[in-house]
Amino acid sequence: MEAMSKYKYFLIIDLEATCCDQKTIARNQMEIIEVGAVLTEAKTLAIVDEFQTFIRPVRNPALTPFCTELTSITQKNVDNAPGFAEAIEHLKQWLQSYSSYIFCSWGDYDKKQFEQDCQFHQVAYPLTNGHINIKKAFSEAQGLKRKYGMSTALNLIGAQLEGTHHRGIDDARNMVKLMPFVLGRKKLSRL
DSSP states (O other), X not given: OGGGTTOSEEEEEEEEEOOOSSSOSOGGGOOEEEEEEEEEETTTOOEXXXXXXXXXXXXXXXXXXXXXXXXXXXXXXXXXXXXXXXXXXXXXXXXXXXXXXXEEESSSHHHHHHHHHHHHHTOOOSOTTOEEEHHHHHHHHHTOSSOOOHHHHHHHHTOOOOSOTTOHHHHHHHHHHHHHHHTTSSOOSOO
């Protein structure tokens, strides 16, 4: 993980987006409804700061029952939330104090969703320091042939999933527990 060693912080982000189990919302029509971010100090992996915001969707402003059940995010949460441009401005303001970070997410979905929403809303992509797919890095560092979902990876390291799965801030916090294994500082004792 040489690419990660040059940064002072790891910016671990998990997004939640509008979704449906009835195929009424196409993948390219999904919109971010929550940004959960945890900033850790790269050397110690201690949590330095956190950021969380809901975002009001515009393409499909009414959340599907599936989306609410999956994420626990309510219609009221998003109705009272800032729009995408304002939320991203809040994120950028929060990040101003932390220049040397790399965006980390469990898979490439979060980066692609960010890029898609930025393009749709005509907002500059805010995370220009690079991106690491820590799902892939976890498997590589542990010598695993396949890639695992975050909750399965937590089970592999013997850690409990805390909070609500598929809530951005909770999933980002849970990913912090995986970072010693992502970086190869710790090895799995069992498979």
